[in-house]
Amino acid sequence: MQQKLEILQKRLGYQFKDENLIIKALTHKSYKQSYNNERLEFLGDAVLDLIIGEFLFHKFPKVAEGELSKLRASLVNEKSFQKLAEILNLGEHIYISLAEENNKGREKSSLLSNAFEALIGALYLEAGLERAKEISIKLLNEAYPKIDMEAVFRDYKTTLQEFTQAKYGETPEYRLIHSYGPDHKKEFEMAVVVQGKEISRAKGKSKKWAQQASAEIALKILRKGEQ
Structure with a gap:
């Protein structure tokens, strides 16, 4: 166990003085100890929300609040935190029950995401906000080498395509309706058009942005229709 903790801390770039803190951050409730990582997960979620919010605020000084909120939501979520957890190979280090292990718990998105949040919560408690920020941003830059609005929002189009291929056997079509303003x-x-029917429309400062925005709306509409 000690060796595995050393490997993780080396990968993280921080050596915990209180080893119990990192152990608690890695302990899933299924492990049936007197402690688990849920409270640290709660704290880490708030810390990451602040860190990533500030990071985006400075990185995109001309972007409006609404778009910053969407961008933050694209990074502060289970899928994104799973990606950061996988950089650390966090799945190898978490403490879970045998039943959870047999259920492929070490690969579960929610479990990995929660453990990552808990780890950042523990880091914040011991080393403070600046160190937590330094390590979080380093991991973020590694996971997303090109952080821009289009790169982060690309998943809406990908997700919509996967959805329509599974449900209708075709990919969505994007049609330009209008362009406005000076060059x-x-x-x-x-x-967005699916099976010859227009599903949604949206505007953006580039065709790609408008496609992503319309894909996001289309996904909500089509999924709602399944309920």
């Missing part, structure tokens, strides 16, 4: 400040309106 230096154009705005585009794009529509």
